[in-house]
Amino acid sequence: MQRLLFTPLTAFLGSPCLRLLVPRVAPRTQCGCSCGIRRPLRPGQYSTISDVALQPGRSTVSLPSKAAERVVGRWLLVCSGTVAGAVILGGVTRLTESGLSMVDWHLIKEMKPPTSKEEWEAEFQKYQQFPEFKILNHDMTLAEFKFIWYMEYSHRMWGRLVGLAYILPAAYFWKKGWLTRGLKGRVLALCGLVCFQGLLGWYMVKSGLEEKPDSHDIPRVSQYRLAAHLGSALVLYCASLWTSLSLLLPQHKLTETRQLLRLRRFAHGTAGLVFLTALSGAFVAGLDAGLVYNSFPKMGESWIPEDLFTFSPLLRNVFENPTMVQFDHRVLGIASVTAVTVLYFLSRRIPLPRRTKIAATTLLALAYTQGSVLLFNILKSAVWMKASQRPYLRMEQPNIADTIDDNHKTAPE
Numbered sequence: 001m002q003r004l005l006f007t008p009l010t011a012f013l014g015s016p017c018l019r020l021l022v023p024r025v026a027p028r029t030q031c032g033c034s035c036g037i038r039r040p041l042r043p044g045q046y047s048t049i050s051d052v053a054l055q056p057g058r059s060t061v062s063l064p065s066k067a068a069e070r071v072v073g074r075w076l077l078v079c080s081g082t083v084a085g086a087v088i089l090g091g092v093t094r095l096t097e098s099g100l101s102m103v104d105w106h107l108i109k110e111m112k113p114p115t116s117k118e119e120w121e122a123e124f125q126k127y128q129q130f131p132e133f134k135i136l137n138h139d140m141t142l143a144e145f146k147f148i149w150y151m152e153y154s155h156r157m158w159g160r161l162v163g164l165a166y167i168l169p170a171a172y173f174w175k176k177g178w179l180t181r182g183l184k185g186r187v188l189a190l191c192g193l194v195c196f197q198g199l200l201g202w203y204m205v206k207s208g209l210e211e212k213p214d215s216h217d218i219p220r221v222s223q224y225r226l227a228a229h230l231g232s233a234l235v236l237y238c239a240s241l242w243t244s245l246s247l248l249l250p251q252h253k254l255t256e257t258r259q260l261l262r263l264r265r266f267a268h269g270t271a272g273l274v275f276l277t278a279l280s281g282a283f284v285a286g287l288d289a290g291l292v293y294n295s296f297p298k299m300g301e302s303w304i305p306e307d308l309f310t311f312s313p314l315l316r317n318v319f320e321n322p323t324m325v326q327f328d329h330r331v332l333g334i335a336s337v338t339a340v341t342v343l344y345f346l347s348r349r350i351p352l353p354r355r356t357k358i359a360a361t362t363l364l365a366l367a368y369t370q371g372s373v374l375l376f377n378i379l380k381s382a383v384w385m386k387a388s389q390r391p392y393l394r395m396e397q398p399n400i401a402d403t404i405d406d407n408h409k410t411a412p413e
Helices: 002-013 049-054 065-095 117-127 131-136 142-176 181-208 223-248 258-287 315-320 322-348 354-388 390-396 398-408
Strands: 028-030 036-038
Touching (some): 142 181
Antiparallel strands (some): 028 036
């Protein structure tokens, strides 16, 4: 019986995989005779797994620092991927106009979707009490409501998954002692940002559920809150990805030349410009400003539209005038693609590691792909808007429809 029990245990304790979990063993020293004598062990050093197990209060063993960094880096890489998925799913939710289908927020209660017909009817009746149904979807059927409800439900559940992906492993790694002092601060900030992101999402949705008796516009969420929601998600994604790659990839030692410093500063400026362009895109989505002008490179018949400064005070036009918002987004998009192109050619003039050159090439390809997709959508939406969006625009903002008539020479209704 002893042989059956101890032989597999001995083989397991001697396996290479378990050696990572054992702290350093004191080396043998020769004493001049045939036997080897171990040096005295300092506090915290153990010679075998058995010694570790026998220590009072020692229930876990820390990984070596490099192995722990790899584990934490891979975890944050997965987390950044979940954040990217949440951004994509949020975009799909926005395109399907599903964001206002769930009219309340409960952290635990809403995780269980309606199952019976009575529950669905009750959920649909709650939705019918809010402006989106009364003004836009008053003829919606229960089957159509289920579709938009499940779209918003999937987005919210994915958000909870993102929160768990950050908080639970963070607590585990903290308890195991796998986080350095610097990493603890970063991980705390990332977990706090995840919680803030969830609260900000509901704060954004709530703005689209408010009753506005003096307005007959299409109900929509605040473009300011939408931009804040997207911006915080981008910050969370970039911070997680940057920390992950800093742990997983070795840092190159490059000579600090004037050209390298100039390239680094230009790369930081380009990153800020791309971030600002993304935020301006949130204002375009929040105001449906993409439907105002559907030609490129001109906006209608002119390079600079006449209705850029129709709101007062003038600063309101930057954030609330659909024409100005689309104009700003176009200018920022062209500037971003230009900056990425310049960054690519600057990187080719400096001897850089292969990994950096691949990153610059990938960034250039993504920038032009994004620009091409945006241009395709602008030109395609001109035909789609004429066919299906004229009643929508008339109900929302008559002045936008009139602008389209004047600038695009569309057929009179």
